[in-house]
Structures are given as C-alpha cells and as structure tokens.
Amino acid sequence: MIDIQGLDVVFGHGRKVFHAVRDVSLSVEKGQSYGLVGESGSGKTTVLRALAGILERLARVSGEMTVAEETLLRHRSQSFRRRVQMVFQDPFGSLHPRHTVDTILSEPARVHKLDRIEQRVVHALEEVGLDASFRFRYPHQISGGQRQRVSVARALITSPEIILLDEPTSALDVSVQAEVLNLLMRLKREHGLTYILVSHNLAVVAHMCESLSVMQNGAVVETMSVQQLREHSSTMPYTQQLLTASLGYDRTAIDAFEEFA
C-alpha cells in the first residue's frame, strides 16, 4: 500500500543545512498499522510530513514514494489528497479557532467537490462518537478528547484509505487516550484503513501496530514486528535502551544508559 525507498529530507541551505531524514525505507501493507518510534528530533514526524506532501516548500525531499501503485510526484494528485489524510498531535492547534465544527468538517468535502456534504458531516461525527449537537460548536467549547475526535472526523470525511497519525494521543489524559485509541482501532476494522502511527510511546505503538521502525538522528535504526518488541528480542542497543526506559524508573538501569549520537 505504502512504499518508501531511500527518503532523504534536508532543511536549509549552505552552512545552515540540517539533514532531518537519512535514507529511510519502509513499506506498509494494506490494512496494516505501522509504527514510527523515536525520541524528539529523530525525524519520525518529518517522514510522515514528507509522505503527506506538506514539506515541498520547506525542504528538499528526495527518494521514491509509492502509495497504492501511484508514484508520488512533487505535486500530489487530487486523488492522493483525498485518499491520504492526517491527524495531528495537538488538538488545540490543529482546529481553526474561529470555525465551527461544521465548517471544519465540511471544508475538506467542499475542496474535494464531494456531494451530500451535510450528511457526510453528521455521519462522520456519529462515527467518532459525537452527536449532532457538536456541529455548531467552536473548538474552545469542547474538551481536548472531543477536539481530537473532531480531528479524526475531519480525516474521515473524504473516505480515505490511509490515515497518518502524528502522536494522536500524547496531549490527552490517559483515560481519554484509551477512548481515542479504541476509536482508531474500531475505525480501522470497519473501514479497512491503513495507518502510519508516529509516537514516542512504545506501549501505544505495541497496542496499535503490527510492525514498527525505530528512528534515531534521522535514520532507521531497526525495523521489527511488534511481537519481537514484546519479547524484547531487539538486537540494537538503542532500541533496548528505549525499551528499558519505557518500563519506568529503575535507578540501577539508568547508570548503564549510553548516549547515542
């Protein structure tokens, strides 16, 4: 479904060059959830943005990307933009503060010249577990978890095949995180969606995905199945250290931490 070969992303010019993604390759099958894990600055979000085609004006992107047999060009096709949607991390920053939920949800439908917009909006709200009374509210009138549900509904409006999830629950309380993760799992089952999930939380990735890549300094350190992750059978010291760290505070283990550069 998704195939990325030798992706490189470089920001800036001359002496201020920053090589954010180095030779990243990955492939995701239809109906799969694929995790991208790493610490801040590892390039995981940049991979997602490069795939979505929202980096072209900001960076030099090279490499080959194919989505559902369509080779991606610098300017994405209209159908690509409909079939691939994105959900962002921050439910406060990613919804227009002066647009109602109704405007937010109907905009992508209008852009893609879809019919029956009103029905689609109501249906999408239903799908994410919000009733029609949310339609005419503003983002500041609803909670963080509800806002993230609206973000998911906005992604669903165009009936996409692929949703790119950029830390979809890291700004939420754990009880709300559980609700949103359950929602994403259900939507995937019901619509046969394919996900790429970017997260720094190994437990969230283990819960959602079948396979994952661990990134560090712009490169993929290791690609493994979630089964291997659960069995702690990773071979790379960097992955092992991330795993140890995600298990909680252990004074003796911390002294053995290394700096990976």
Add this chain to the structure above:
Amino acid sequence: MSDSKLLSVEDLHVTYNTPTGLVRAVSGVSFDLGHEKLGIVGESGSGKSQTGRAILGLTATGGTVGARRLEFKGTNLLNASERTMRQIRGGGISMIMQDPKYSLNPVMTVGSQIEEALLIHNRTSKRVARERTYEMLRAVKIREPERVYKAYPHEVSGGMGQRIMIAMMMIPEPDIIIADEPTSALDVTVQLQVLAVLDDMIRERGMGLIFISHDLNLIASFCDRILIMYDGRVVEECTAAELEQAQHPYTRGLVNCLPRLDGGQDELPVLKRDPSWLTPPGATR
C-alpha cells in the same frame, strides 16, 4: 521513615471565584510529608498542581486558600507574613516547574541565575557563590560546568535546562522540593536520567519530595507513597508497590486503561466516571 514531619497539610481547600460561580480546585486534601518521595497523581483538572502551589502561597489572584492546618516545620504557612514566605520559598521549600524554557530567565546566564538563588538565602561572597555554583552544576551531572555557567538558557537542551533548574532549587539547601511535572517535556531516557539526579540528591541530603505527575507508571516506580487525586480530593492513598492492588474504582480504572507493552490489541477498558466520586456541592470535606 516519616516520623520527623516536615510538612503537615490538613483539610486544604483552594477555591476560585469566577463569573460562572465558585470553582473548587482543591477540596479537603490532607497529608503529612516526611523524608520521603511522595507522589501526587491525577488527570488534568484534578487539583494536583493547585495543591503544590497552595503550599508555597503561589495560588493565582482570585483564588482563596483555606486549611485547618498548613504547617512547615512548626511555621504556620497560612498566616505567615510575606517576608517569612519569601524566606521559605527557595530556602525551606522550593519548586521545580514543568518546562525549563519558560521557568528560566532568558536574559540571564545560567550561572548568575543559580548564584542569585544562593545569594538571596545565604550571605556569602561572590567568589564562594561561584565555587558553589560550579560544584552544584557538577552534582547535577553537567559535564562542562564552566561552559554552562556562561551559557544562556536558549543555548542548552531541555534535559540540561531541567538539570539547571534542579541545581538552582537545590543550592539554598531546602528541606522540601515540590516538583510539578518536572520531566514531562523530556524524552524518556533523558527523563529518567534527570530523575536519577534528583533522586540521588534527595537521598544524600535527606530531603522530602512532593512529585506531581500525570504519569502513573513513572510515579509508581519513582515514589515511595502515592496520593491519587480526582476532582480536588484525594480518593486513595497507597504505597507505590501497592498501586496494582488499588481499591478505588478510579485508581483501578486509571491503571487499567493504560496500553501495555506486553498486552494484546484488545479494546482498552475505558474509565467510567461515577458521579459519587465527585465532591457533593456544599460539602465541607
């Protein structure tokens, strides 16, 4: 362990008078703190940060703090003068905030900020203060203290910024540290390294720590004792080791709704909130 009490809080209330009515941020929190690591865990809006701020008299304007007892080593914090409070803040109880980007002064060098914290509470010469600052920077595992001393906050990483915060809060040698989400903005490995620094210093100096966080796993593995807060109240208190056997449905719900590394991909149990957990309106406790 907590036979020598550092801090005693009894029936603490924090209320805000807002245009839409009275908001009870904290309603009836009681606990004692000894030489230990006490964790306060809760979701956003549970009142955990408000509890920490009320102890230091840092409640925002418009808020009212009341308590039957709020005592730090025999001093009543409720009717202490502003002069006494200034002595206690930093000197007796200090606070580590969440984000070093916002809580360090951007136009002062790291060294002079740490020195200032020391000079306000102790009478020492500039030269001694500088020596102590270097010492402190080394103690929080900063490798090149001379370089960092001269650096400005924007020139250091998040993890280092938080170590600098710890150095600044430790240098006047307080008895209690209140850490409000001290590592939530950091990557996991850096987070643990910063906590290790904090842990070692607290143990060596025999201080008390109030660790406020939303991260249940972290608190359970880092602290000795845990208070679980919901809607301004402590719904449950337990030792960190007993968290898995917690009794209150809210605590159990929180523990269960976390995805686990070794768990399956089944539906996560969702926390069902019971109105009976809420503080009844008009109740005093």
